[in-house]
Each structure stands twice: as C-alpha cells, then as structure tokens.
Amino acid sequence: MGLMPSAWAQQIKPSPTLEIKAIADRSRLEGKQIYDFGIGEMNPELPVPHLLKTAISQAVMDDATHYSPAAGDPELLEAIHADLRLFGLNYSLSEIVACPGPKDAVFKICVTMLNPGSRRNRLVAFAPIYESYENLPILLTGKPPIVLQTNAHFLPDPNQLADLLNKDDTIALIVLNSPNNPTGTVYPPSLLRELADIIGKHEQICVLSDEVYRTIVYDDLKHVSIASYLPNQTLIIGGMSKEVSGTGLRLGFIAGPEAVMRTIANVEGNTSSCVNLPTQKGYAHFLRKDANLRLRYQIRDALYVRREALMKRFSELVKEAIGERPSGAFYFFPDMRLYCGRRTPEGELLNTDEALALYLIKSANVVTVPGSKFQRPGHLRFAYAVSLETINAGIQQLAEALDRLCV
Numbered sequence: 001m002g003l004m005p006s007a008w009a010q011q012i013k014p015s016p017t018l019e020i021k022a023i024a025d026r027s028r029l030e031g032k033q034i035y036d037f038g039i040g041e042m043n044p045e046l047p048v049p050h051l052l053k054t055a056i057s058q059a060v061m062d063d064a065t066h067y068s069p070a071a072g073d074p075e076l077l078e079a080i081h082a083d084l085r086l087f088g089l090n091y092s093l094s095e096i097v098a099c100p101g102p103k104d105a106v107f108k109i110c111v112t113m114l115n116p117g118s119r120r121n122r123l124v125a126f127a128p129i130y131e132s133y134e135n136l137p138i139l140l141t142g143k144p145p146i147v148l149q150t151n152a153h154f155l156p157d158p159n160q161l162a163d164l165l166n167k168d169d170t171i172a173l174i175v176l177n178s179p180n181n182p183t184g185t186v187y188p189p190s191l192l193r194e195l196a197d198i199i200g201k202h203e204q205i206c207v208l209s210d211e212v213y214r215t216i217v218y219d220d221l222k223h224v225s226i227a228s229y230l231p232n233q234t235l236i237i238g239g240m241s242k243e244v245s246g247t248g249l250r251l252g253f254i255a256g257p258e259a260v261m262r263t264i265a266n267v268e269g270n271t272s273s274c275v276n277l278p279t280q281k282g283y284a285h286f287l288r289k290d291a292n293l294r295l296r297y298q299i300r301d302a303l304y305v306r307r308e309a310l311m312k313r314f315s316e317l318v319k320e321a322i323g324e325r326p327s328g329a330f331y332f333f334p335d336m337r338l339y340c341g342r343r344t345p346e347g348e349l350l351n352t353d354e355a356l357a358l359y360l361i362k363s364a365n366v367v368t369v370p371g372s373k374f375q376r377p378g379h380l381r382f383a384y385a386v387s388l389e390t391i392n393a394g395i396q397q398l399a400e401a402l403d404r405l406c407v
Ligand SMILES: Cc1ncc(COP(=O)(O)O)c(C=O)c1O
Pocket: 040, 101, 102, 103, 104, 106, 130, 177, 180, 181, 210, 212, 241, 247
C-alpha cells in the first residue's frame, strides 16, 4: 500500500482557471494565435504600476528580507488601516492580518471559522461560485458548500437566505463576493443592508466578504462593504492581485473583529510565518502614495474601455447571447444556452457549456471558462483584461464559430 492522501483532500478539484490557462498555453506553444479570455489576470496587458515595482525592488536592496511579525509589518498594517478608511471602514492595526495572497486569506478564514468537529460547520455561497469556495469546505470539513442560486441579475435573494438561516443551524460562514467573479455584478448597498439585517439576527454566523475587486467599479457606482452594516460579524478580504495587477506578488489581507483576528494571526504565524517582506514594504509605500486611489483608478479606467469594447462587439456580433451588463471587476458572463444543443459542422453535439468552450478553443482559438465550473451551467466567462485587438478579433472569431453551428 503506497502513500494515501486524505479522503477529503482527494475530493479537491483542480483550479478550473489554471486548467484552462494550461490549454491556452499549450496552443500558444504550438504557434497558434490565441484569443485568451480565460485567466482572470491583467498582466501583461496592464502591468503592475511602476511606483510599486520600484518600491519592492528598493526594499530588497535595503535588506528588508527578514521575517515580519506574523500579522504583518506594522508599516503595511498602518497603510492598510488608512486605505480602508477611504472605503468608509475603520479598523485598528490589531484588526488586520496580511496573508500571502487573497486565496490564502480565504483559506485562513475557512480554517479559522469552519470547525470540523462542530455541528455548525457549513459554508453558504451564492452561485455562480468562485472555485475556492467550492473546494475549501470539502478539504477542511468533508462537506461541500451549501450553494444558493442567484437571480437572473446574479443577485442573491434575501428571503431565500433568511429561510435557510431560520431552519438550518449548521451554518458557520456565508460568502459574499462583490464586485463578483465570474459575473462582474456589483451588489447595491440596499441589498447588502438587507442581507446584513438578516444575518445580524444570527450572531454566530460569520460573513466572508470577498472584496478583491473593490476598486474596479464602473458607471458611477460605489463599492460598499457589508462590513459597514455588520462589522462584528464580517471578515473582509482584499489584496494586491486585482487592484494593482499583482497576482504573482502574493499579498492579501483580512480585516475583522479583533478576537477573531488574533486567532487568524496565530494561524498565519504557524503556516506561512509571514508574507514576503519586500512586497509588504513596497505595498505600504504604494498605498501611502496612492491615498487618492489615482493609480488604481487608472487601472479601472483602462478596464472600463475594454468593457465598453466587449459589450459593443457582443451586441453587434453575438446579439442572442448578450447577458447582464457587468458593472465591476473584469468579467462578462453571458448566457449561452441558446448554443448548447447545437451541432458542430462535423456533427458533434455540443450539449454542455464545457463542450461549447472546448469547441471554441479548437475551432476559433477563443479561450473562455465554462459556467458549470462556477456552478452556473449554460454560461461562459470572458475575462476581458486583454488588448482591444484581442477583444475585437476574438469576438469576431467567436461569432463566426457560433454561426457555423447547426440547429
Ligand atoms: C473573487 C476572488 N477571490 C479571491 C481570488 C484569489 O486571488 P489570488 O488567486 O490572487 O489569491 C480571486 C482570484 O481570481 C477571485 O476572483
């Protein structure tokens, strides 16, 4: 008998976006021109701001290469504290912990709040659901998340949540993600307040508010955190990955009530020790200099231009599939059910969104992520932090490939 990973760990699925990235990379190596709407990453199209790159390099040259306190370098915690105030949130330094990336922050919250030995150990998430929220509860408790579907506008139904919380006493954690991956939906403040009122009636339930896209909101909308209404039960997640295109720099943070944050800091100290210090120092410098959000809004504005181009192209060429107009993040998640069920020119039946996505890669070199990977079948996710040429040519290729399908 050989090595045997834990039964719960064996149930973990590979990251769908990284799987899709591997397919796109293979095709690229074969010399194909790829229209890659797969991975949720801005680099290389929108690189890390120069100010941040130089600040991180400078920290290395200054020998800031030792351990920091587990919760984070005080300079960074101070900068995050000031930055959160720009969003109307007031957290002291002992209420913030830095982690090696937003996904790691998700993991640390789940490890801290989901007690496998307790009856109250289930995570609730709203579909479409981001990959970590599907896999981590299984890894940590052996139980899948309870998934509630959102409505046609991808918004949660407060009454459905209230009913669930009133009848089910196993819930420990509720995930909210606005601006949302994969839909680009931004939750209105009135909805967040309604959800806060409902969850506030259940004091033991924690909200994980995933706000990694908080600076990428369009159309004069404003990002609002549910923590504004429910501070004592909310843990906020933020980080560098999407705000400053720093996916490979690996810095995220959690902010929440001090009693829980003390435990999370202990988890951090015993697992990661700390986040790499040059990144912490560099980000602290960047946040201080970007106290008016100017550099981050430049990134948002560049993404806005791409959203407009994508929406225009879709409305011209793929009219039947046009879905909810995204108002944040850099994803579009149209309903493609009309095309599922059609046949390729070779006669192959494309009866799922996964089959449709594979057909688009093979026949048009257009890479997307199928909605079933987010538990919302029949859709495709387009990550549009790509060049305008990719948007224009890619949607043209997509439209031609869809036109070749037979009813
Ligand atoms: C909603 C959401 N949360 C967390 C993450 C994790 O970010 P990272 O992979 O950079 O840790 C992502 C990444 O795409 C995301 O979309």
